[in-house]
Amino acid sequence: MAQARGLVNRVVPADQLDAEVDRLASSILAKPRVALAMGKELFYRQIETGIEAAYQLAARRWRAT
Numbered sequence: 841m842a843q844a845r846g847l848v849n850r851v852v853p854a855d856q857l858d859a860e861v862d863r864l865a866s867s868i869l870a871k872p873r874v875a876l877a878m879g880k881e882l883f884y885r886q887i888e889t890g891i892e893a894a895y896q897l898a899a900r901r902w903r904a905t
Contacts, residue, residue, distance in 0.1 A: 842848045852860045868876070882901050886894035 843851050850860075878901070882898060886897050889897065
């Protein structure tokens with residue numbers, strides 16, 4: 841139900857949860873720290889805006905890099 845409503849990207853059985861968390865964490869940690877910092881900053885800046893303003897903010901941010 842959560843996936844159908846767009847609250848989660850994927851659902852795994854309980855016995856596979858730890859492995860999936862490890863896989864996801866490894867994927868995130870493999871990214872450049874500067875990219876993660878930029879993404880996190882952008883997320884927190886856009887969270888208070890509407891969807892259109894968030895897209896515009898993201899577009900301006902990525903064009904500036």
